[in-house]
Amino acid sequence: MRYSGLKVITQGLFGNAGWKPAWRDPAPKAQYDAIIIGGGGHGLATAYYLAKNHGLSNIAVLEKGYLGSGNIGRNTTIVRANYFLQGNSEFYSHSLKLWEGLESDLNYNVMHSQRGLINLFHSDGQRDAFARRGNMMISQGDDAELLDREGVRAHLPYLDFEQTRFPIYGGLLHRRGGTARHDAVAWGYARGADRRGVDLIQNCEVTGIDIENGRVTGVQTTRGAIKAKKVGIVVAGRSGQVAAMAGLRLPIESHILQAFVTEGLKPVIDHVISFGMGHFYISQSDKGGLVFGGDLDFYASYASRGNLPMVEHVMEAGMTLMPMIGRAKVLRSWGGIMDMTPDGSPIIDRTPVEGLYLDAGWNYGGFKAVPASGWCMAHLMATDQSHEVARRFRLDRYLTGHLLDEEGTGSQHNLH
Incomplete structure (x- = not known):
């Protein structure tokens, strides 16, 4: 069965009784x-x-x-191709190209949204590192733009730019990055x-x-x-x-990585944002929930659940970057078992x-x-x-x- 807008409308009118497995x-x-x-x-x-x-x-x-x-x-x-080293860079570049044609290839809506990804940096050293990463991305044929503080503010005005511990110096913008369902x-x-x-x-x-x-x-x-x-x-x-x-x-060691989602909210975050000092990353789903995560739970495990200290750590990072997130109610969290290699x-x-x-x-x-x-x-x-x-x-x-x-x-x- 091929999917189309006409098919969705027709099935909706007749109770969706005609769909096959x-x-x-x-x-x-x-x-x-x-x-x-x-x-x-x-x-x-x-x-x-x-x-x-x-x-x-x-x-x-x-x-x-x-x-x-x-x-x-x-x-x-999160979908992105902003890797630095040869070997990784060309692989993820190839993956992003496949993502861009995936819905047509599969005839299936995977809700791929190239909303752009911004990696924030918070020191001169981080700025230099992201400049090198951006140059590598460009040499690989991918996109990268180095933003100063005001450039980031133009895209993400709701961040806390006045914090003294982790001041926002700028960010690396990867416009073809984004999310998928x-x-x-x-x-x-x-x-x-x-x-x-x-x-x-x-x-x-x-x-x-x-x-x-x-x-x-x-x-x-x-x-x-x-x-x-x-x-x-x-x-x-x-x-x-x-x-x-x-x-x-x-x-390989197996570790737990937790993720979280809030209640549905009106559109507020139209990029994927990565916090350079807190290993915190966040985007907003099409249903309105804020989807975010942080570090591993720091212990090896095969159980797909996390611990409360890491929940607190992730929430702290989110509040540091954007205090407004404190008003959102977290609906649920989940854990994935990550296969971690030494390099x-x-x-x-x-x-x-x-x-x-x-x-x-x-x-x-x-x-x-x-x-x-x-x-x-x-x-x-x-x-x-x-x-x-x-x-x-x-x-x-x-x-x-x-x-x-x-x-x-x-x-x-x-x-x-």
């Missing part, structure tokens, strides 16, 4: 050419591009819960993959990975054994646990087990990377070669020392 609910087959473990944004995008770009259709996505129940529905929905991204990719013959199998937890003579042969699941020539691990914060089923120990950059690579592939380590960058991650992981699984924009995301870089330390924070996961 967006994707099938098949039983798992005994064997597939490829299996994707993980039915989140990255896993669904991988399956979609395997089918669309490489002509594979005998593919299954295995999700232990329901599609989109993980981090794809537990984030602050997180769950709609999962639904769009799921529908697109299903239309190309991919089996999306929910409530099917992988409990083991079968290996013979150093090669993957399939997986064990709560719905029986399934054979496959190739298996991709795309499970975000659960990467270490699933990889352990194949005897692998990954350079703050992801992994898209083959593993030592033949036929077993890994897409992990997304740190804070998972949602904005969904299209390019799926594109590059599909290319890797189909050709056994890394895509040109993901060649630096090697698993062995932690042995060779070819790290991508984007934030300059080394192995301190809590600082990424």
Whole structure:
């Protein structure tokens, strides 16, 4: 079924009784050419591009819960391409280009809104760092504008410009940055993959990975054994646990990152804003809620809930930046399990087990990377070669020392 304005109006007039399920609910087959473990944004995008770009259709996505129940529905929905280091810069630039054509490609409204993103800086040193970042973005072919204090005030007059502890010196404006509707991204990719013959199998937890003579042969699941020539691990914060089923120990720690949303308000924030001294970021959803988040919770955990000290920390940062936020009522919060690598950059690579592939380590960058991650992981699984924009995301870089330390924070996961 193709979506259109006429179809929405027609269905509305007749009680929305004519809509069909967006994707099938098949039983798992005994064997597939490829299996994707993980039915989140990255896993669904991988399956979609395997089918669309490489002509594979005998593919299954295995999700232990329901599609989109993980981090794809537990984030602050920010889309951007303002990375500094080579390796990251071209990858996220590629991802942003895919975002800009995604709704047309999927025939699905993912509510991609390029409202602009402003990273604030609060010292001379930060200004220099953001100037370098902006120059890197421009050299990569993306947009960047360095704003002074008054330039920021023209866009964001409601910020507290008079604070003495963290004065606002200016900001880096990335006009093509913005937001998208997180769950709609999962639904769009799921529908697109299903239309190309991919089996999306929910409530099917992988409990083991079968290996013979150093090669993957399939997986064990709560719905029986399934054979496959190739298996991709795309499970975000659960990467270490699933990889352990194949005897692998990954350079990843799993941490909790909380996010928050307020009651619906009239339009007030028309950009994405990042606070340079408080690791606080905020935007306003199309329903009017202020969506914001901050730092990790600073402890390793597989539980998708957070702690109250970090709630207080995030609220303090928001009040410091824009005191008006104190009048908004917080409706709910949620936590996502973040797969943190030592250098703050992801992994898209083959593993030592033949036929077993890994897409992990997304740190804070998972949602904005969904299209390019799926594109590059599909290319890797189909050709056994890394895509040109993901060649630096090697698993062995932690042995060779070819790290991508984007934030300059080394192995301190809590600082990424």
